[in-house]
Amino acid sequence: MRFKMLPTPPGDLDRVREAQRAVPLVPGDESDCCARLQRRLDFPSRDVARTWLTFLRALELAQETDVGFSRTDREPTVEHLRTSFLDRVLLAPETLAAVAAVNQHATDAGERGVSPDAVFDRVRDDVPTYEHHKNPDTWETIWHDRTADLLGWLALLDLVDAVDAEADAVDAVDGYVLTDRGRTAIDDDR
Secondary structure (H helix, E strand, O other): OOOOOOOOOOOHHHHHHHHHOOOOOOOEEEHHHHHHHHHHHHOOHHHHHHHHHHHHHHHHOOOOOOOEEEEEOOOOOHEEEEEEEHHHEHHHHHHHHHHHHHHHHHOOOOOEEEEEHHHHHHHHHHHHHHHHHHHHOOHHHHHHHHHHHHHHHHHHHEEEEEEEEOOOOOOOOOEEOHHHHHHHHHHHHH
């Protein structure tokens, strides 16, 4: 099962650990868990807390049981987070593969990094059809932003590096390059 909910990437992975610790050990209903996350992590809304709760489930750091949601005993090591992220977050492996594919063309052209726009162009056909129907006028904007968030998480997990465009370049954009870990993850998936 792949999870769609994806919070905005935080400044560092400590936020994931903090979020996991905010989920109760004793199962609670979604409202209680979201209120607890919102209170302990100072999230601006219940929707943000709910997104994090779902994301923690994707990372196997929280679980849904018959009686509610609870924290798992998994340690949020970087290696575990990488594996769960690529295995259980919708379009995560496709985004990583897109960076690799587009990066090869960019490197051949002498460019630094792959822009989020180029990555989205590569993964747009992988966006589930139901998303097109659910938001017919805005799905591209929604999924373009989601691709940028996926890239941010991949960078936090050291699967890609964010690079600044050269200051003197015309139409400079920030981009991403594959790391050695990212290359290994792609090779392992083949």
